[in-house]
Amino acid sequence: MEAGLMQVGRRGFLGLAGAGAAGAAVALGAQAGLGQRRTGAPAAGMYAFEGPHQAGIVTPAQDRMYFASFDVTTRSRERLVALLQDWTRAARELTAGREVGGGTLPYADPPADTGEAIGLPASGLTLTFGVGPSLFTGADGTDRFGLGGRRPAALETLPHFPKDHLDPSRSDGDLCVQACADDPQVAFHAIRNLTRLAFGTAALRWSQLGFGRTSSTSSSQETPRNLFGFKDGTANLKAEESGELDRHLWVAAGDDPRADWLAGGTYLVARRISMRIETWDRTSLREQEGIFGRDRAQGAPLSGGREFDRPDFTATSRDGAPLIATGSHVRLAHPSQNDGHRMLRRGYNYTDGDTSLGRMDAGLFFVAFVRDPARQYIPLQNTLARQDALTEYLQHTGSGLFACPPGVGPDGWIGEGLFA
């Protein structure tokens, strides 16, 4: 109990739940629900499901993630709507640490909840939903659900980038759900139960477990490290930068006249980036730091100072070479090189059992949220693929772009505006 309360303080739960008036909703959520709470524990480690924006975006990045992409298998608009309503109902329960579908069922039926999270607290679970381009125009070019006219202009399958090596079975999808939690069993349980609810309407296309966060999305968080051993998330867009969030993250009314339903939402870019860690591990520290443009120990820019100091791209060494090299990742990705654009990165380290030739199958499941992928992601990815010194150590193996609708109120359901 005391440990639970301490955790609230340590991780900054509640205080940062959603931007705005979401704090109150946290306490409400704990009482309002129908299902059984899985433990007697208080509402510690719980984020409000409701709010102007979906949770799981500016929410302080949880430690673990399970991401899933789905193909819709029905052609019925009604069934698709019913699925989104069912998912919303289940998401309210899951994020509150309750069992899906309420209490126990008669013995003659399968249990409504699959059970592996019984006894576990909410664990900071957030569920973030998105819709992919193929929901609007299916593989056969047809508009299955009569949504074609409402498709946001920016919601196009990402283009082929230089050196992409994409596996179609790890890419794209009609719908996506990002489950983040501090306990991976809780995130897994959520996706599994949503998958189960979708039976007959949508089928799992691919999924990805992320074992360690590689970003901070709040200045209250310590910067974690990626599998190249460097701090990752330092210069990220953070929950506290409210003006910047409106500028770079949230779609505004009027951004896209065809897609007013997306106002208050955002775009999710997912890239499964395999990292050649064995090659990296044979590279000198000097070269590694040069590639990123930051030092490994502290994450400080190579132009000097400390982690959160501004990189000085004009600084040179005595021989005139820039201290932050021209082809370095941080220089190429910096807003000053990208018309001032920023993004909110929210990626996770992953490893999959499969190894070939003694290589570990491991890397970064890159997730970023942007107001406009056409300006904030695509140009930068093109630049990085061509010029970034880091690219030599990477291979992009999966890809997806999804539009994440705004958050919901007490009676709303995810995606409601799209079908209105």
Place this chain on the structure above:
Amino acid sequence: MEAGLMQVGRRGFLGLAGAGAAGAAVALGAQAGLGQRRTGAPAAGMYAFEGPHQAGIVTPAQDRMYFASFDVTTRSRERLVALLQDWTRAARELTAGREVGGGTLPYADPPADTGEAIGLPASGLTLTFGVGPSLFTGADGTDRFGLGGRRPAALETLPHFPKDHLDPSRSDGDLCVQACADDPQVAFHAIRNLTRLAFGTAALRWSQLGFGRTSSTSSSQETPRNLFGFKDGTANLKAEESGELDRHLWVAAGDDPRADWLAGGTYLVARRISMRIETWDRTSLREQEGIFGRDRAQGAPLSGGREFDRPDFTATSRDGAPLIATGSHVRLAHPSQNDGHRMLRRGYNYTDGDTSLGRMDAGLFFVAFVRDPARQYIPLQNTLARQDALTEYLQHTGSGLFACPPGVGPDGWIGEGLFA
């Protein structure tokens, strides 16, 4: 700091570190090492590496696991010995939360430690090493390292069991390392650095991430749940049952005259068991409980009582049918049906990204430690594969048997006795 200390109490760290006089070694370990401690935090969440037995066996099961199997790629006995010595040195550092290889290196070299765990505490990391049958007789039948005469009789590749569907690339191996920790990034980091140290001597053969423990190995732990939603680990062999550990877990001097080096050690059985969770989820609660012989909510035997009460296999319902069905998992696996044999189970739930036909690739990475696999594992697995009602929902896709040498003292190295 306070949270750290609370954790010591909550998880029972230190108190259970190794059976016997290992408590003192914890405090020692924190000072004796060479490398840099990764954080300023105290030795909370740290298990002694040294002791009469290897850690990671009776250690209270940590929340997460990363398991790796290796092929030895050299034919040089000296290099194999050097690897085991290097691994032991690194394991002392890693389990103490220190960087591998001590402090920072000159810029012109690759860093000695890959860095992704910098800033993370030891997180209860244990590293448990084992040797497979193929170390004694290679694929080509040769005794590469002159160890043939010391091969324990029970260290044979596990036989083919009914319904096995094994993937050779997820099975067997010359060496194994089980890394368990409460933070998966710490477990991953450990395996990655050991893999790196092995470069040129041994290569990763397969690896498996486990995201949630499915057993308790101490009566101080709550019983967790497997992906079928049931409590798993209730009737497990526990650290506190010291007499039982000697009887069922630790190899004794004289057990095998050829393999005295294994006294104080044990055998590790690994089985990657894929679970048909979609089919399970369509099964009624009644049937699910009948299959296990326990109820889902509490884990109590169907003969009545509470979780830790003894199952009564003679109890029948009014119509004379046994309350714990003849083909139920718990009945078939119970010591009373197995000449009194028990095992220490230490498995983990897993999921791998790969999905086919909309099915989740998920299941149980079953790990068990036994004094004699020929008596304690093989007969039971044969029985379960033939008669267990659970088998219909399972598919064994990976397999391995390894002998885990005893623990080491301050100057020892893992496997030393085997080469003496």
